[in-house]
Amino acid sequence: MAKFIFCLLLTVAMSMTSGCDPRPDSGKGFTLPEGDAEAGKANYIRLQCNACHTINGVDQIAAEGKTPELSIALGGEVTRVTTYGDLVTSIINPSHRLARGYPADVVSVNGKSKMKNYNDVMTVSQLVDLVVFLESKYTLVPYERTVYPLFPGP
Numbered sequence: 001m002a003k004f005i006f007c008l009l010l011t012v013a014m015s016m017t018s019g020c021d022p023r024p025d026s027g028k029g030f031t032l033p034e035g036d037a038e039a040g041k042a043n044y045i046r047l048q049c050n051a052c053h054t055i056n057g058v059d060q061i062a063a064e065g066k067t068p069e070l071s072i073a074l075g076g077e078v079t080r081v082t083t084y085g086d087l088v089t090s091i092i093n094p095s096h097r098l099a100r101g102y103p104a105d106v107v108s109v110n111g112k113s114k115m116k117n118y119n120d121v122m123t124v125s126q127l128v129d130l131v132v133f134l135e136s137k138y139t140l141v142p143y144e145r146t147v148y149p150l151f152p153g154p
């Protein structure tokens with residue numbers, strides 16, 4: 001029992017000193033100002049995101065010049081929340097985590113996302129509005145559990 005209490009106190013002491021502090025490169029505390037979904041849609045079309053992406057409500061356009069013809073779906077039904085942290089990261093640092101559900105060679109070259117880099121041409125306001133627009137296109141649906149048939153009893 002004494003050992004248990006000692007361990008408990010040690011754990012509490014450790015979490016008070018270091019364990020709970022976020023690392024300096026953590027995203028904790030990051031919050032975007034409010035955006036406008038309609039303006040976001042206009043930016044989506046102006047920046048030609050639809051050269052590589054499909055999304056409900058915007059037609060796809062043919063990829064310009066040498067950009068590959070891709071149809072990576074955005075929005076739709078998802079079983080885990082798509083946070084604005086996820087969306088911002090996907091836009092400004094696409095190679096950080098590649099979209100799930102696609103073979104690596106379809107979405108990346110040598111581990112780098114095929115997505116265009118907008119960081120030098122997109123304003124922060126455009127980014128904020130884009131994220132609000134994209135967020136509005138995701139619908140959270142409950143995770144469907146796989147039902148296994150019960151084995152017949154002995």
Ligand code: HEC
Nearest residue numbers: 047049051052067072090094097098099107113114115116
């Ligand atoms: C040249 C093609 C191309 C263009 C143009 C492009 N993307 Fe992408 N995008 C990709 C590819 C390929 C992926 C999948 C790999 C990855 O996750 O980076 C992707 C992934 C994403 C994801 C993550 C999707 C997921 O399911 O995780 C978001 C969000 C996204 N793009 C938004 C945008 C927005 C907004 C624009 C316009 C400002 C844009 N993209 C323009 C190619 C493109």
